[in-house]
Amino acid sequence: MTIRHASPDAIESPYAWARLFVSLLIMTIGSSGMYTITVVLPQIETEFSVSRGDASLPYMLTMIGFGLGSVLMGRFADMFGIFRTIIFGAVCLGGGYWMAGAAQSLLAFSIAQALLIGIGAAGSFTPLVADTSQWFYRRRGIAVAICMSGNYLAGTLWPPVVQHFIESAGWRLTYQGTGLFCLVSMLALSWMCRLRPPVSSTGLKTHSNGPIRRFAQEAASSNPARPLGFSPSALQALLCVAGVACCVAMAMPQVHIVAYCMDLGFGAARGAQMLSLMLGLGIISRLGSGWISDHIGGLRTLLLGSALQGLALCMFLAGNGLVSLYVISGMFGLFQGGIVPAYALVVREYFSPREAGARVGVVLMATLFGMALGGWMSGVIYDASGSYKAAFINGIGWNLLNASIMMMLIYRARRGLQRTEGLAQA
Template sequence: MSTRNATVAGRTGCPALFYGWIVVASAFATTFVGFGSAYTFSAFLSSLQAEFAASRGSVSLVFSLAGFLYFALGVLSGPLADRWGARPLLVAGMVLTGAGMALAGMARTLGEVYAAYAIGIGVGVGLAYVPALGTIQRWFVRRRGFASGLAVSGIGVGTLVMPPLASFLIDHWGWRTAYLGLGVGAAVVGVGMALLVADDPRDRGLLPDGDLAPVTPPIGAAASPAVGFGLMEAMKTPRFIALYVACMLASFGLFVPFVHLVPYALDHGIAQASAVLLLGAIGVGSTAGRFLLGNVADRMGREPALILMYAGMAASLVVWLVSTGLPGLAVFALVFGVFYGGCVALLPALVADYFGGKNIGAIIGVLYTGVAVGTLVGPTAAGYIFDATHSYSLVIVASIGGNLVAAAIMWAVSRK
């Protein structure tokens, strides 16, 4: 079959569906499972504190360790996916994620919970996340922002669905059985969808975006997924350095709400069921942000759009700072989710615009080591600061500052 006929089959075959959208669905499912599992942690926090008589800071370290690993491991999984393909890494990651959840339910000490989350969810998501995102960048050029947003909207939907589901299972089965049930479901769904991923449209005789012939890409976007910067070459550029620093500064506060928003709400007299729904509100907002803002960024430019995301997260955190009731916290959660979701959707597409698609997995992997540092420090520090001061005010103010500085850095880059 000729390349043209293969491309036509990829667009108009039985039924008319470009295989790139199947790859997007696979990435959606793996991000849903991986991050949805990770973000159930807030629903389990009170149970873990009570079970192991632990402080909020020490329990928060469970999430921070897992978050550090799933971002830091991108520096390994990205190059491995560029060399070996994404599918085996996604499958292994989903198996580990499910196993980590199940083993957390069997833990007899807090140290065993650390190990289950770190080895299972941390390593599992770390193996799957960057390869899934890197693959999307090869399948799309003109619609790269929208496709990336659709793929990572699995994180938002997972945040919407998984924490309330975990809370329901805890209420009816207890926290240990809830972990086991969630782990089995995560492995079954995650592995099944991971098997559908494919690395490059050229391997199937297709062109990016399902085009029948090469087209001129948008200004600033890499023309072909087969070309681009080498890893070391990209890392030496001012753009990469600025993006790395901006991501690290913003990430110190990025994941604090995922761990501490529910305890904050409980501290202010909000019922458990309503408090957990605040995480669902972040999920709703982030899903909307990934769908809408990724598409908008394709039109307005992804660089200015990222500046808007950082500024928007800072503004939303101001709402959290002054809110103690459910309505104000719900507004915060929705607005924060929108800009957080848009930020997550934009980053891989912007990296591909800057540096091309040839080594996209490796470059994203190194970039996310900065996010890993922020994820390790932010939620844990927030827990210990709360233990010392019985307040999250200092943490929220620092998070606002980090996002504003990140926005300023990216504005300076855009001016050049």
């Protein structure tokens, strides 16, 4: 089947918005692969007679598969388009659930989780983010934020649904039924995504009427062959370092808030409530930051999010009462939820759209690595110091690294625009 490109007029058209909400549904369904394993963990421990640590291995492998799959599926989407990528991801996801549900050993279960479910889930994440960014220009930020909210929605919706069916039908049938649902629904929804994005590489020509915001002029003045004066590989490496740094800082409260509450004598239940509050407000943050990025651009949105996240980490150091921790946890959720989507916007603003899928995948993989590194590092620091104070300070240090990179990139963007304007006047 020949997949044709849409016309430039399709950017921000009713079709683009309809496609966006289909992408939101696909991501919400496909991201189930990241959360079902956490619900079924006790059953895996019992089924295969393994320790809690061994039962946690499939989760780690799933996240590794998801991270590597983000790069692979992003490149696949660049080469073959999002339609074929969704189909491939749906087949991987459905087959992975079926094989995991039939697994007779922890090894077989882990392989299905890593190679099929992890990669299949990635097929409904990074490629959809990159694809969405190419259907919008003036409202690209809010569009990407809506799309990426599917990942958070999956974390909200799937665990209680999976737990209900585990209790009524057992984990094996639940897994296989989930796989069948994901396969059928994603294949059906994929038909809305048959058109490839418009060939136009920038929305400046398509939407030239009205004032062009300063950040858009900065992006337009940057040559994709030398974005912000760097080679594409060098700029991508800087974004990866920034992604690791911000997510190392982000991981401290997200991974350790429950343990922190237990250390303070508030109990695990309070910590779980704070984590739920944090993630729930993250959806609002993601949408709000998308709106902000449409007005100030991806780089400045990243700097704003980094600064506010650093402020919240400092507040964690100062406040250790129950009420104050609830308030700070909510603020942290509001501050950090929009950081990761902004990386996809920066990639779209400064790199060639033909490379969007692969480059977004690499940068988002770096953020996942940062979350993993930050969670582990905070535990090591706690073991060495006996408290979480040093771990919060470590997070603040990594956050400062992220903010420093963003300030440097913004400075180079402004200098590049000034140089372009000077040449135009000359």
